[in-house]
Amino acid sequence: xxxxxxxxxLSCALSFQMVNAQTYKNEFGFKSDNDAYLGQGSDRYYTNxxxxxxxxxxxxxxxxxxxxxxxxxxxxxxxxxxxYSGYAPDPALQDRPxxxxxxxxxxxxxxxxxxxxxxxxxxxxxxxxNSLAQKGQELxxxxxxxxxxxxxxxxxxxxxxxxxxxxxxRLLYRTADPIADFSFEGYANAGTTFSGAGAGILFRIGSINxxxxxxxxxxxxxxxxxxxxxxxxxxxxxxxxxxxxVAYDATIQGSLFNNNSPVTFGSKPIVFAQQLGxxxxxxxxxxxxxxxxxxxxxxxxxxxxxxxxxxxxxxxN
Numbered sequence: 599x600x601x602x603x604x605x606x607x608l609s610c611a612l613s614f615q616m617v618n619a620q621t622y623k624n625e626f627g628f629k630s631d632n633d634a635y636l637g638q639g640s641d642r643y644y645t646n647x648x649x650x651x652x653x654x655x656x657x658x659x660x661x662x663x664x665x666x667x668x669x670x671x672x673x674x675x676x677x678x679x680x681x682y683s684g685y686a687p688d689p690a691l692q693d694r695p696x697x698x699x700x701x702x703x704x705x706x707x708x709x710x711x712x713x714x715x716x717x718x719x720x721x722x723x724x725x726x727x728n729s730l731a732q733k734g735q736e737l738x739x740x741x742x743x744x745x746x747x748x749x750x751x752x753x754x755x756x757x758x759x760x761x762x763x764x765x766x767x768r769l770l771y772r773t774a775d776p777i778a779d780f781s782f783e784g785y786a787n788a789g790t791t792f793s794g795a796g797a798g799i800l801f802r803i804g805s806i807n808x809x810x811x812x813x814x815x816x817x818x819x820x821x822x823x824x825x826x827x828x829x830x831x832x833x834x835x836x837x838x839x840x841x842x843x844v845a846y847d848a849t850i851q852g853s854l855f856n857n858n859s860p861v862t863f864g865s866k867p868i869v870f871a872q873q874l875g876x877x878x879x880x881x882x883x884x885x886x887x888x889x890x891x892x893x894x895x896x897x898x899x900x901x902x903x904x905x906x907x908x909x910x911x912x913x914x915n
Contacts, residue, residue, distance in 0.1 A: 621818075621819070621820040621821075621823050621881065622818075622819055622820075622881065622882065622913035622914050622915050623654060623655045623819055623820065623821040623915055624652070624653070624654050624655075624819065624913065624914050624915060625652070625653040625654075625816070625818070625819045625911050625912070625913045625914075626650075626651075626652055626911065626912050626913075626914075627649075627650070627651045627652075627653070627816075627884075627909065627910065627911040627912075628649070628650055628909070628910050628911070629647070629648075629649040629651075629907065629908070629909040629910075630646075630647065630648055630649075630907070630908050630909075631644070631646065631647035631648075631677075631905055631906070631907045632645065632646050632647075632905060632906060633645055633903070633904065633905040633906070634906075635889075635905065635906025635907070635908065636889060636904060636905065636906050641680070641683055641684050641744075642680065642681065642682050642683060642694075642900075642903065643679060643680070643681075643694055643895070643896075643900065643903040644677065644678075644679055644903060644905060645678050645679065645680050645684065645735070645905075646677070646678040646734070646735065646738065647675065647676065647677045647678070647907075648675065648676050648734075649673055649674070649675040649676075650673065650674050650675075651671055651672065651673040651674075652671065652672050652673075653669055653670070653671040653816060653819055654669060654670055654671070654819070655667060655668070655669045655819040655820050655821040656668045656669065656670070656821060657821050657822055658820060658821055658822045658823060658824050659822040659824075661824075663711075664710055664711055664712075665708060665709070665710055665711070666709045666710060666711045666810040666824055666825060667707075667709035667810050667817060667820060667823075667824075668706070668707065668708055668709065669706075669707045669709075669816075669817070669819060670704070670705065670706050670707070671703075671704070671705045671707070671816070672702070672703070672704055672705075673702065673703040673705070674701075674702050674703075675699075675700075675701055675702075675703065676698065676699070676700045676701075676729065676730065676731065676734060677698065677699045677731075677849075678697075678698055678731045678734060678735055679694060679695070679696065679697040679698070679731075679849050680694070680696050680697075680735070680747070680749070681693050681694045681695070681696070681749065681900075682694075682900070684735060684739065684744075684745070684747035684748075684749070685745055685746070685747060685748050685749065686748070686749040687748045687749050688749075689749070689752045689860060689861050692749065692752065692861050693863075693896065693898040693899045693900040694850065694863065694896050694898065694900050695752070695753065695754050695849065695850065695852070695859065695861045695862055695863070696731075696732070696749055696750050696752060696753035696754070696861075697725060697726075697729075697731070697753055697754040697848075697849035697850075698725060698726070698727075698729030698730065698731020698732065698734070698753070698754075699723060699724075699725050699729055699731075699759065699791060699848075699849060700723050700724055700728070700729035700730055700731070701721045701722060701723025701724075701759060701761075702721070702722055702723065703719050703720065703721045703722075704719065704720055705717060705718065705719035705720075706718055706719075707816070707817075709809070709810035709815075709817055710810070711810075711824075711825070712768075712769070713768070713769035713781075713808055713809040713810060714766070714767065714768040714769070714809075715765075715766070715767040715768075715809060715810070715815055715817075716764070716765075716766055717763075717764070717765040717766075717767075718762075718763070718764050718765075719762070719763045719764075720760070720761070720762055720763075721759065721760070721761040721762075721763070721789070721791075722759065722760055723759040723791075724756060724757065724758060724759055725754050725755075725756065725757050725759055725791060725848055725849065726753065726754055726755045726756030726757060727753065727756060728756045731750075731753070732747070732750040732753065735747050735750075752859075752860045752861045753859075754848065754849060754852055754853075754859045754862070755852065755853060755858055755859045757790065757791075757848065757853045757854075757855075758790070759789065759790050759791040759848075760789055760790055761787060761788070761789025761790065761791050761792055762787070762788050762789055763785065763786070763787045763788075763789075764785065764786050765783070765784070765785040766782075766783070766784050766785070767781055767782065767783050767784075767800070767809060767815065768781060768782045769781050769809055770782055770799075776806065776828060777803060777804065777805070777806065778801070778802065778803040778804075778806075779801075779802055779806065780799060780800065780801055781799070781800040781802075781809065782797070782798075782799060782800075783797065783798050783799070783800050783838065783840070784796065784797040784798075785797075790848065790854050790855075791847075791848045791849070792846070792847060792848070793844075793845040793846040794842060794843050794844045794845045794846070794847075795842075795843050795845075796840050796841060796842035796843060796871075797840065797841060798838050798839055798840025798841065798871075799838065799839060799840075800814075800836065800837075800838045801836065801837045801838070802814065802834050802835070802836045803834060803835050803836075804832070804833050804834030804835055805829045805831065805832055805833050805834060806828065806829070806832060806834050807827040807828050807829055807832055808825070808827065808828060810825070811825070811827040811828070812832060812879075813832055813877055813879035813884040813886070813911070814834075814836060814877060816911075818879055818881065818884065818911075818913060819913055830880070830881065831878075831879065831880045831881075832877065832878065832879040833876075833877070833878045833879075834876070834877055835874075835875070835876050836873075836874070836875050836876075836877060836888075837872070837873065837874050837875075838872070838873040839870070839871070839872050839873075840870070840871045840872075840873070841868070841869075841870055841871075842868070842869045842870070842871060843867060843868060844865050844866060844867055844868070844869055844895070845867075846865070847865045847895070850862065850863055850864075850865045850895065850896055851863070851864065851865055863896050863897050863898045863900075864896075864897035865895060865896060865897065866893070866894055866895050866896065866897060869892055869893055869894070869895050870892070870893045871890060871891065871892045871893075872890070872891045873888055873889070873890045873891075874888060874889050874890075875887060875888025875889065875907075876888075881913065882912065882913055882914075883910070883911065883912060883913070884909065884910065884911040885909070885910055886907075886908070886909040886910075887906070887907070887908055887909075888906070888907045888909075889904060889905070889906050889907070890904060890905055890906075890907065891903075891904040892904065
């Protein structure tokens, strides 16, 4: 009887939450990338990423008829790269440079009623010792009791970074239920650190919202919402195979204008990536865990690589 009463109380609480769910116009998010999340004992290549961001939705009542939602966001991020290990003191054996990238980003997102999305952004930052990647990795390893990194004396040199990016997403098909859909995603980057383009197909299955209301597209926030979501809470599996063309990668090739870094390599022009993950989102919170597999990125003895990513977000007014 006690168990039955507990189920009744829980059901009532969930029902109350669903009925009284509201839309929040601000979001604070945190994201962490690390190959250690996969439990393989590796510490190589793209070894760690840390990102903090804030998003805000503009008043949707003032938008054009074909525009469902418009948001802006600010992100601060740091990426760390090392060879086959963070302990690689001999430059002759390094199969990828030690490198760091520290930046701030401003972005605008346009969500259209036909479930197409345009995102543009600009990043300003630095590579090299000024990215604080060496200090960050040393602090991280010291905190969790890992080995002491060695080899950062040969890292990519300092260089000011300015990078522009545009991304386009468009719904292709959704089942009548609706429990599954397919979307196209394409992007292009141009800058002193990363230049290239890519395209892929996003597949989602589960309890999903429209792309302009989904946590996957960072669109749960709203301000005087025009269109209600298909569901109050999302929980879905997603997969995204993507083909990438790499024109330039300064974390591998060094400075675009004056390559005086002690260890650099050529980058592979074509890289295939496969992303898999699971996402849960309520009106207030989002939690996402994913894994990303990439083919070889470096023209060296370096191998293919994979890592895990954890994202969390909290929304408020």
